[in-house]
Amino acid sequence: MSPPIMSPLSPLSPTGSQSNPFRNRVPTQLRRCVPLYIACVCILLLIANLDVVSSAPRPVSLSRRSSSSGSHSTKPRGFPKKIWQSWKVAPLSFEAEKILTARTWTDKNPGYRYEVLTDTNDMEYVEEHFGSGGVDRPDIIDFYREVNATIVKADLLRYMIMYAEGGVYADIDVEDLRPVARWIPERFAEKDVDLVVGVEIDQPAFKDHPILGGKSMSFCQWTFMSRPRHPVMLALVESIMSWLTDVARAQKVPISQVALDFDEIISGTGPSAFTKAILEYMSSRSRSGPVRWDTFHDMDESKLVAGVLVRDVESFAAGQGHSDSGNHGSRGALVKHHYHASNWPSRHPRFRHPVFGEVERCNWDAECVSKWDKDVAAFDALSPEEKKKKINDHENFLKTQGEQKQFGQRTPGDHPLGIPPPKPPQLPLQVPPKPEELKLK
Numbered sequence: 001m002s003p004p005i006m007s008p009l010s011p012l013s014p015t016g017s018q019s020n021p022f023r024n025r026v027p028t029q030l031r032r033c034v035p036l037y038i039a040c041v042c043i044l045l046l047i048a049n050l051d052v053v054s055s056a057p058r059p060v061s062l063s064r065r066s067s068s069s070g071s072h073s074t075k076p077r078g079f080p081k082k083i084w085q086s087w088k089v090a091p092l093s094f095e096a097e098k099i100l101t102a103r104t105w106t107d108k109n110p111g112y113r114y115e116v117l118t119d120t121n122d123m124e125y126v127e128e129h130f131g132s133g134g135v136d137r138p139d140i141i142d143f144y145r146e147v148n149a150t151i152v153k154a155d156l157l158r159y160m161i162m163y164a165e166g167g168v169y170a171d172i173d174v175e176d177l178r179p180v181a182r183w184i185p186e187r188f189a190e191k192d193v194d195l196v197v198g199v200e201i202d203q204p205a206f207k208d209h210p211i212l213g214g215k216s217m218s219f220c221q222w223t224f225m226s227r228p229r230h231p232v233m234l235a236l237v238e239s240i241m242s243w244l245t246d247v248a249r250a251q252k253v254p255i256s257q258v259a260l261d262f263d264e265i266i267s268g269t270g271p272s273a274f275t276k277a278i279l280e281y282m283s284s285r286s287r288s289g290p291v292r293w294d295t296f297h298d299m300d301e302s303k304l305v306a307g308v309l310v311r312d313v314e315s316f317a318a319g320q321g322h323s324d325s326g327n328h329g330s331r332g333a334l335v336k337h338h339y340h341a342s343n344w345p346s347r348h349p350r351f352r353h354p355v356f357g358e359v360e361r362c363n364w365d366a367e368c369v370s371k372w373d374k375d376v377a378a379f380d381a382l383s384p385e386e387k388k389k390k391i392n393d394h395e396n397f398l399k400t401q402g403e404q405k406q407f408g409q410r411t412p413g414d415h416p417l418g419i420p421p422p423k424p425p426q427l428p429l430q431v432p433p434k435p436e437e438l439k440l441k
Contacts, residue, residue, distance in 0.1 A: 078190060079225055081112045082167035083180075086157050088119050101338065104176040105168075112168075112180065122157055129164040143241050148256040151348065152244065155269035158221070159236045166228030174223050175336040183225060183334060184309060185302055194307035195232060196225040197278065198316030198334075200271055202323040203364050204297055211351055211359050212369070214263060217293040218271040219278060220316040223335050232281045232308075239277060243268050262350040282306040298324070322364040355379060355394045 083105045087094070091102060106114050117125055126144050130137045140160070147153050158169045168180055183196050200220035206212040226233060247264075248255045266272050282291035285306040296303065299312045311334075314326035318333040328336045350358050356375050362368030379387065 079227055080165060080167040081109075082165065083109060083112050083114045084117070084158070084161050084165075084167055084169045085115075085172050086117045086122065086154060086161075087172045090118050091116050098172055101173060101175045105170065108176045108179050109181075116172075117157060117161070122153070126157075126160060130160065134164060140237060140241070143244075143255070146255045147244070149258065149260060149265075149348075151265055152240070152260070152269050155221075155273075156237060156240055159233045159240075162224075162226040163229060163233035163237065166226050166230070168225045169223065170335065171222040171337070173338040175338060176334075177328065177336055178334045180225070183311070183315075188302070188304055188309060192304065192307065193309045194227045195230055195278075196309045196311065197221075197274075198223070198311040199296055199299065199313040199323070200317045201320075201364075202297055202299075202313055204293060205366065206364065206369070209359075209369070209373075211263070212364075214267050214272050217297075218275045219310070221271050221274040222337055223316050232277050235281065236273065236277045239273065240269050243273075260348050262348045265348050278308060282308060320363075353379075354391045 085102065085105075087098070091099070094102060102114075102116075106112070123145065127141055129135060130140045132138075144153065144156060144160070147156065161167075162169055170176070184190055184193055197219045199218075201216060201218045203212070203216040206216040209216070244255055244258060247260070247268075248258050251258060253259075260268070279291055279293070282305050283289075291305060295305065296310055299310070302309055302311045302315075304310075312332065313320075313323045314330060314332045315334045317323070317337065318326050318328045318330065319336070326333065350360060352358050353376055356372055356379070359369060359372045362372060379390065382390070
């Protein structure tokens, strides 16, 4: 008789006798889930360990840290307490006049850092802040390296500094009259302000003039304050790149060899370009249509539009003799522009009529500009021979006047062609400071 077949589940089965004593006590379905439970626990432990590792501090370079924090979509807290200027040489090599002017910024703002970028360290700054560790725009670096025109590089650099780090920018010939803390009036909350600018020229009556029109309404860009990463600053840099590339293509020369006149600089990189970019930014954020210059014409107090605080003309451009700019002795004047920096207009001349000179000599005086226009129109109607004679008469007059001045003789008061002398700015009398102003010094 054959022995009975032992079932694996039988107590008599060899396999059954060797099995885990708890096997029959654990349900089969539960035993099948145990490996899955163990796998889940392992995954959870792995994730927890990764979170601990990732939260541990790691060394980060200062440049990378600042650029990363600046790239966040959230608005930076406050304006950086940093004053920027750019010049040919470092502060220790400044001329006495520039040392005195520059010192006003540190004297009036002791809690601010101060830095000057020069012709020898500007490229290093651009490569650091616009390279892979910063804004990561190699095209901007290459473009800046290719530009040779000093004034174009100066305009580009101020916009790039303000985009990369923000703070206060001031030309080297601008004197600080009041602390930067006073730039934002108390009725405005600083958290609502992203950019602070001032009116420079407010002469909309000349907007259609062929020479003066493009610069008759503008914000001042020799001094302004910006938060880092402000869209206007990057828009300006990109606009200049596009514009100068087109000019180089039209002139059939490399960007490094482009020739520009005064008005092309003003409209391409200077105050007119600055103003255009700001108005376009305001308009892009406006719910009531485009923002035009009318909003800022004849202002008697600051206005805040789309986060841009616009101060009246007296704030940053007092003492011009036009645009109701007031004088530097007033309480509202914040800075004083001395106009003695790089003398760049000599390398990018204004339009100069061969007989009647520059219309800018009129300093926005309507009667003077009207006479200049009529004289030029009458000259254009002359025959070539008559034009040549007028030009010769004018040159002889200038030569005689120069010789008499050289030998100390009194120069004649009247030009043979009836051309008025340059009109000096009609500056109001300086008002003595009030007692409360003296306390600020």
